[in-house]
Amino acid sequence: MHTTEGTPDVAHRLPAFTEPLHVGRPNMGDRARFLARVNGALDRLWLTNDGPLVREFEEHLATVAGTRYCVATCNGTNALQIAARACGIGVGDEVIVPSFTWVATAHALEWIGAVPVFCDVDEESGTADVAHLERLIGPRTRGILGVHVFGRPCDISALSAVADRAGVPLFFDAAHAVGCTYGGRPIGGFGRAEIFSFHATKYVHSFEGGAIVTDDHDIATRARAMRQQGIDENRRIAGPGTVARMNEISAAMGLTSLESIDSFTAANRRNHEAYRAGLAGVPGIHLREPKPGERSNHQYVIIEVDAASPVDRDGLHEVLTAHNVLVRKYFHPICHQVEPYRSAPERHAPLPLPRAEALAERVLALPTGTAVGPAEIEVVCAIIRDTAEAGHRPLAPPRAA
Structure with a gap:
């Protein structure tokens, strides 16, 4: 030192x-446009509950992501939890995820009772080592969660093939990857669903916010109900849910960011x-x-x-x-090196994960x-x-x- x-x-x-x-x-975009949107929301007295700015934000973001559906949420963590639940992942289900990611990726799974099982990474890309990931698939595996690290996409084709062979859903944490591409296609329409984060530190932000983007009608329908206390489009209680909706002021910032x-x-x-x-x-x-x-x-x-x-x-x-x-030492320490995962490696991280650990000791965000x-x-x-x-x-x- x-x-x-x-x-x-x-x-x-x-x-x-x-x-x-x-x-x-934070990047601010056109402040006058933002304030005009805020004033419009105040004039309408419609500040939350699927307001017009949220719907416009969802439409704009779906265009950027090249997807049929977008479900805006209050943050990226809730988006990931809802996406996992919408994919059928529940308590005790194992989901394989790279350890080299921000801990919120793992915590989102842990919080809903799923078990994140950590795989190693390819050091060049920083994304999941597909061969190692496939070796971790077991009888309790119910999902694969890829992470596009620093905007660099996973090997989506290889992960899709593994998920198909295992018969489990593949979804993605794309918090870093708004506006990026894989194979010339926008990030957003791969796997069953992808999630974005619009935290203020992201280059496109909504103060706080997130979104689930997908081409799967059933995933979108379930996610939309889950973010609104389980209330479906017909105002019926379709099942358990949470409160994860985006408000109009955040949507105003999100739209202003997307325009820039x-x-x-x-x-x-x-x-x-x-x-x-x-x-x-x-x-x-x-x-x-x-x-x-x-x-x-x-x-x-x-x-x-x-x-x-x-x-x-x-x-x-x-x-x-x-x-x-x-x-920032981004990411350090990595997921399996922090609690509760560090204390239960037999449950979460078949060690060692040498490439992820080595990469975490070398990187610095400027x-x-x-x-x-x-x-x-x-x-x-x-x-x-x-x-x-x-x-x-x-x-x-x-x-x-």
């Missing part, structure tokens, strides 16, 4: 940012290219790239700090944080989005470059700019 004391020359050339530069700063999706993506792409240029030749620093030939939203800028680097990942994290660059521009990226890259050049030599505490 490297500290941040010493070498005043580095501190002099690279002062700290006066305001934090952090991962996940092209400009947000362009800003992210510009930033990715700036990081690529700024980090070129830095020893041991590898910028993760989108899948070749596919459209990416570039929502995340992820670097890997590998064995060739003179500084380790945690040391680089410490130096950047000292300069007010609030990067700031991007519309609040970050070339000037900030140039400084961030300079900090990383100078830290790598300093190697094990400690760096001085920076002065505020």
Whole structure:
């Protein structure tokens, strides 16, 4: 672990940012359009319960995802829980999921009484190792949950073949993948269902929000009732449900974000290219790239700090944080390394999961989005470059700019 004391020359050339530069700063879109929508909702006195803005948001998102149906929810976690239940997954059912994901993916299953069973990952893509996943299928397996990591899609064709052989539903956590493609098709219409997150840290957001997208009429019908206390389209109680509906104000923000999706993506792409240029030749620093030939939203800028680097990942994290660059070890720790899964590996994670664990020790998410521009990226890259050049030599505490 490297500290941040010493070498005043580095501190002099690279002062700290006066305001934090952090991962996940919200993109705002057209504020006037948003406020006009909010005022319309206030004038209508229709603030929740499947209002016109929610329905418009669902229609717009279904177009982006290339799906027949969209069911908006209050957040991505609820969307995942409802999607699992709509796929027939219940208490005690095992669902195979990669450990290299944000813990909310696993917790959503655990919360409804299902059992997440963790598989290893392919290190290049960060997504499920299909061969390992297939070996984990057993008599209690009732589903497979793929995760599109950092917007890079899973090997959907291979996962679909495994799910078909096992006779279990395949669905996807696509929280990172709005606007991305697989085989030239938009992410959203694969498997039985896919879910999106519209948390404020996502590049398209609705303050808080989520959605289930699908081409399956039955899945959509069940999900729509489940998010509304089990009440179906005929106002009958069709079964148990929860309260997971999106409100009109969140939908207003979601629509405003979707209208700006092209400009947000362009800003992210510009930033990715700036990081690529700024980090070129830095020893041991590898910028993760989108899948070749596919459209990416570039929502995340992820670097890997590998064995060739003179500084380790945690040391680089410490130096950047000292300069007010609030990067994230994303994901670390991974699912099987936290509770309740860590205490029950025989139930959740046939260990070891070496590739997932190794990847979690190398990755770091850097700031991007519309609040970050070339000037900030140039400084961030300079900090990383100078830290790598300093190697094990400690760096001085920076002065505020």
